[in-house]
Amino acid sequence: MRLLTFILLGSLSSAAFAQDPVPPNLEPLAPPPAFEPDEAPPEEPQVTITKETEQTVEEYRINGRLYMIKVTPKHGVPYYLVDDRGDGKFVRQEGLDSGLRVPRWIIHTF
Secondary structure, eight states, X not given: OHHHHHHHHHHHHHHHHHSOSXXXXXXXXXXXXXXXXXXXXXXXXXXXXXXXXXXXXXXXXETTEEEEEEEEESSSOOEEEEOSSSSSOOEEESSSOOOOOOOOOOOOOO
């Protein structure tokens, strides 16, 4: 059975090597068009840090628009005020975690 498989695979591979590697009537391709981005790459956020006696406030802005505030109390856990909709109303979040938990199961270990 192995001999038959070997002969069959050998004949198929010899047929592949017998063909011409490049057809004679090929024409070169035109160069690709130059890449011109429609808009500028996104800027890095501008961070303004204000240290007060009881807390540190970090304001994050992109293009001058305030979108997130991180408040770090002197004693306690930092929290975030995030403008999700862009309407200037900030919602408090305890972390930047969205709360979505994707199930992860171990199917097999090696």
